[in-house]
Amino acid sequence: MTGPRFTPLIASLPSTVPFVGPETQERLRGRPFAARLGANENGFGPSPRAIAAMAAAAGDAWKYGDPENHDLKAALAAHHGCRPENIVVGEGIDGLLGYLVRLVIEPGDTVVTSDGAYPTFNYHVAGFGGVLHKVPYRDDREDPEALLAKAAEVAPKLIYIANPDNPMASHHPGEAIARMVERVPEGSLLILDEAYVELAPEGTEAPIAPDDPRVIRMRTFSKAHGMAGARVGYAIGAAPLIAAFDKIRNHFGMCRISQAGALAALQDRTWQAFMRRLVAASRDRIAEIARDNGLTPLPSATNFVAIDCGADGAFARAVLAELTAADIFARMPGVAPLDRCIRVSCGPEAEMAAIAAALPGALARARAAQAR
Amino acid sequence: MTGPRFTPLIASLPSTVPFVGPETQERLRGRPFAARLGANENGFGPSPRAIAAMAAAAGDAWKYGDPENHDLKAALAAHHGCRPENIVVGEGIDGLLGYLVRLVIEPGDTVVTSDGAYPTFNYHVAGFGGVLHKVPYRDDREDPEALLAKAAEVAPKLIYIANPDNPMASHHPGEAIARMVERVPEGSLLILDEAYVELAPEGTEAPIAPDDPRVIRMRTFSKAHGMAGARVGYAIGAAPLIAAFDKIRNHFGMCRISQAGALAALQDRTWQAFMRRLVAASRDRIAEIARDNGLTPLPSATNFVAIDCGADGAFARAVLAELTAADIFARMPGVAPLDRCIRVSCGPEAEMAAIAAALPGALARARAAQAR
Numbered sequence: 001m002t003g004p005r006f007t008p009l010i011a012s013l014p015s016t017v018p019f020v021g022p023e024t025q026e027r028l029r030g031r032p033f034a035a036r037l038g039a040n041e042n043g044f045g046p047s048p049r050a051i052a053a054m055a056a057a058a059g060d061a062w063k064y065g066d067p068e069n070h071d072l073k074a075a076l077a078a079h080h081g082c083r084p085e086n087i088v089v090g091e092g093i094d095g096l097l098g099y100l101v102r103l104v105i106e107p108g109d110t111v112v113t114s115d116g117a118y119p120t121f122n123y124h125v126a127g128f129g130g131v132l133h134k135v136p137y138r139d140d141r142e143d144p145e146a147l148l149a150k151a152a153e154v155a156p157k158l159i160y161i162a163n164p165d166n167p168m169a170s171h172h173p174g175e176a177i178a179r180m181v182e183r184v185p186e187g188s189l190l191i192l193d194e195a196y197v198e199l200a201p202e203g204t205e206a207p208i209a210p211d212d213p214r215v216i217r218m219r220t221f222s223k224a225h226g227m228a229g230a231r232v233g234y235a236i237g238a239a240p241l242i243a244a245f246d247k248i249r250n251h252f253g254m255c256r257i258s259q260a261g262a263l264a265a266l267q268d269r270t271w272q273a274f275m276r277r278l279v280a281a282s283r284d285r286i287a288e289i290a291r292d293n294g295l296t297p298l299p300s301a302t303n304f305v306a307i308d309c310g311a312d313g314a315f316a317r318a319v320l321a322e323l324t325a326a327d328i329f330a331r332m333p334g335v336a337p338l339d340r341c342i343r344v345s346c347g348p349e350a351e352m353a354a355i356a357a358a359l360p361g362a363l364a365r366a367r368a369a370q371a372r
Numbered sequence: 373m374t375g376p377r378f379t380p381l382i383a384s385l386p387s388t389v390p391f392v393g394p395e396t397q398e399r400l401r402g403r404p405f406a407a408r409l410g411a412n413e414n415g416f417g418p419s420p421r422a423i424a425a426m427a428a429a430a431g432d433a434w435k436y437g438d439p440e441n442h443d444l445k446a447a448l449a450a451h452h453g454c455r456p457e458n459i460v461v462g463e464g465i466d467g468l469l470g471y472l473v474r475l476v477i478e479p480g481d482t483v484v485t486s487d488g489a490y491p492t493f494n495y496h497v498a499g500f501g502g503v504l505h506k507v508p509y510r511d512d513r514e515d516p517e518a519l520l521a522k523a524a525e526v527a528p529k530l531i532y533i534a535n536p537d538n539p540m541a542s543h544h545p546g547e548a549i550a551r552m553v554e555r556v557p558e559g560s561l562l563i564l565d566e567a568y569v570e571l572a573p574e575g576t577e578a579p580i581a582p583d584d585p586r587v588i589r590m591r592t593f594s595k596a597h598g599m600a601g602a603r604v605g606y607a608i609g610a611a612p613l614i615a616a617f618d619k620i621r622n623h624f625g626m627c628r629i630s631q632a633g634a635l636a637a638l639q640d641r642t643w644q645a646f647m648r649r650l651v652a653a654s655r656d657r658i659a660e661i662a663r664d665n666g667l668t669p670l671p672s673a674t675n676f677v678a679i680d681c682g683a684d685g686a687f688a689r690a691v692l693a694e695l696t697a698a699d700i701f702a703r704m705p706g707v708a709p710l711d712r713c714i715r716v717s718c719g720p721e722a723e724m725a726a727i728a729a730a731l732p733g734a735l736a737r738a739r740a741a742q743a744r
Binding site: 095 | 379385386390423426436437530600
C-alpha cells in the first residue's frame with residue numbers, strides 16, 4: 001500500500017505555490033482585510049451588463065458550457081480583426097500558459113524570461129521540466145534587448161514578456177514589441193502577455209498580425225473587465241498553434257456563466273471607456289497617497305501602481321508587513337531591485353481611504369524597526 | 373518563421389476531441405434542439421439556493437476565487453467524514469483527471485480501463501503518452517475481475533472504473549468495489565469515478581477509507597447537483613496524493629461564482645432529496661417511453677437511461693440520427709455491444725414529451741432505411 005508512482009518530474013517538484021491568496025491570509029490572521037488591493041484585481045467590478053448576464057446564466061448552469069466557446073470567440077475575432085481560428089479561450093491566462101508550456105516544453109528544454117516577471121509562468125515551466133534562463137529588468141522595465149540576447153545564446157523554445165509589465169506597471173510602446181517580434185530567433189515562440197494592455201496608453205498594443213507564427217498574445221477578462229473570479233482568458237496566435245491547444249485542453253473546462261459574462265462585458269463599450277477613466281483616476285489617487293507619505297509612485301500603464309519605498313527590499317517588506325497588520329492586503333515584487341517597491345491595486349475610494357489612513361503608521365513602524 | 377517546436381508527443385497526438393457539444397451540432401444543423409438529452413446533464417437544474425448564491429456572487433466576480441477552495445473543502449470534508457487534506461477541488465472531473473494523469477503517467481506507462489468507458493479519461497492518458505489497455509464490459513457493466521486480471525498482466529500505474537457506469541447506467545454494489553480495492557496491485561492506483569453515485573441505489577457508494585492510498589474517488593456537482601456548467605469537481609484520496617495536485621494544478625482555476633454555487637448546493641439537503649425523486653421519476657418516464665416503442669430500457673443508477681434498440685450499432689446509430697433530425701439531442705455508446713443502445717438524459721416533462729413524440733417516427737424511418 002505505497003500509493004501511486006509519481007513521474008520522476010513530479011516527484012522532483014517543490015510544493016510551493018505561486019501566490020498565497022488573500023483568503024488564506026485572512027484565515028491565518030483570524031480577521032478580514034479592510035482593503036483588498038494586492039492581487040491586481042479590479043475593485044470597480046464587472047460591467048453591470050456582465051453582472052446581469054452572469055446572474056441570468058446561473059439558472060442555466062445545468063448545461064455544460066459550449067466547449068468551442070463559439071460565440072465568445074466570434075465576438076473576440078470581430079473585436080481584434082482576426083478569425084476565430086486565431087483565438088483560444090481558456091481558464092484564465094494561467095490556464096492557457098499551462099497548456100502552452102505543455103505543448104512545447106519537455107524536461108530540459110530552455111525558456112527565457114525576466115527575473116521578477118510573472119511567477120505563474122515560471123511555475124508552469126518548472127512543472128513540465130523546462131529550464132528557465134532569466135535576465136534582469138532594466139530601468140524597472142522588461143528588457144527586450146536582454147531577452148533577445150539571452151535567446152540568441154540558449155535557443156529557447158519560449159520567450160516571455162509582459163507589456164504592460166507586472167509587477168512594475170511599466171510599458172514599452174507597441175512598436176518596440178513589434179520590432180522585438182521581428183528578431184525572435186527561428187524555433188522560438190514569443191509569449192506576449194498583454195493582460196493589462198486595455199488600460200495602457202494609446203499605442204501600447206503591439207501592431208502584430210494575428211497569424212504571425214513567432215508570437216502568441218495573452219489577454220484576459222480579469223483586469224480591464226474586472227472579472228478575475230470568472231476565469232476567462234484568451235490567446236491570439238497563428239491558426240496552427242491555436243489549433244494545437246485542442247489536442248490537450250480541457251474542452252469542457254469553461255464555466256458557462258463566465259462565458260456569458262465575458263460576452264456581455266466585451267459588448268459593453270460604454271463601460272470599458274468609463275473603466276479606463278476610473279482606473280486612471282485611481283492610479284492618480286494611489287500616486288497622491290504615495291507622495292503624501294514621501295514615497296515615489298512609478299508611472300503605471302495598468303490597474304495597479306508600484307510604489308518605491310525609497311530603500312531596499314527588507315524595508316519594503318517591513319512596510320508591507322505593517323500594512324498587512326493594519327488590514328490592508330497588498331503585495332510586492334519578489335526580486336531586487338524591484339522589491340524596493342510595494343504594489344497597490346486600483347479600487348474604489350473606500351479602499352483608497354483605508355490605505356491612505358494606514359500607510360503613515362505602517363511607514364513609521366517600519367522605520368522604527370529599521371532604526372532598532 | 374516556422375512557428376513553435378511542439379514536443380514529439382504533442383506532434384503525434386490527433387486533433388480529435390472527446391465529445392462534440394450540442395451547440396456545435398445546432399450550428400451545423402442551423403437550428404436548435406427541442407430537447408437537450410444527450411450530455412447526461414440534469415435538466416431539473418441546480419438548487420434554487422445555488423442559483424441564488426451564484427447570482428449574488430456575480431457582482432463579486434472581480435475577486436479571484438479562493439485558490440485553496442477552503443470553505444467548499446471544509447464543507448465537503450464534513451459531508452464525507454474526512455479531512456480537507458483528503459480533498460482537491462478542480463475544474464470538473466475532466467480537469468482533475470487531466471491533473472491526475474499528469475502526476476503519474478509518462479510516455480509508455482500503462483493504464484487499464486474498459487472498452488467503451490469514459491472517453492475523456494482516455495483523451496488525457498493519450499495526451500500524456502500513456503498506453504491504454506482495455507477490457508470488455510460484461511453484461512453491460514464494467515468488469516472488476518477483468519480489470520484486475522489485466523492489471524496483474526500489465527502492471528498499470530492507473531486503473532479506471534466508474535460506478536455507477538457511464539454510458540450504460542449500470543452499477544455494482546459498493547461492497548464489490550471495496551473488495552476490488554483490496555486487490556489493486558502494488559504500484560497501481562484505482563480511479564473510482566463516482567460522478568453519478570448520489571443518484572444510485574443505497575449501498576452503491578463504496579465503503580473505502582479516505583486515506584486508502586490505493587484509490588482516488590472522483591465526484592462532481594455536474595450530475596445530482598445539476599451544475600455541469602459551473603465546472604466543479606472534486607477528488608477524495610490519501611493526503612499525500614491530494615497534496616501532489618498542488619504541485620501542478622491551476623491554483624486560480626476555479627470560478628468564484630461556481631465555488632459559491634457548489635457550497636450552497638451542498639448545504640441544500642432538501643433539494644438533494646427532492647432531486648433524487650425527480651430523477652427516479654424521470655428514469656421511469658424514459659423507460660416507459662422506451663417500452664411504448666417496443667424497446668428495452670436498461671436499469672439505471674444514474675440520471676440517464678441506456679435504451680437497447682434491439683439490434684446492432686448500425687441500427688442504433690440510425691435511430692440516433694433520426695432523433696437528431698427530429699431535434700432531439702441524445703448520444704450513444706461508442707463500442708459494440710454497448711452501441712446497440714442510445715443514451716437519454718433525465719429532464720423535465722417538456723423534454724420527455726418531445727422525445728416521446730419523436731421516437732416512433734425515428735424508429736420507423738431507421739427500420740425503413742435498414743429494410744432498403
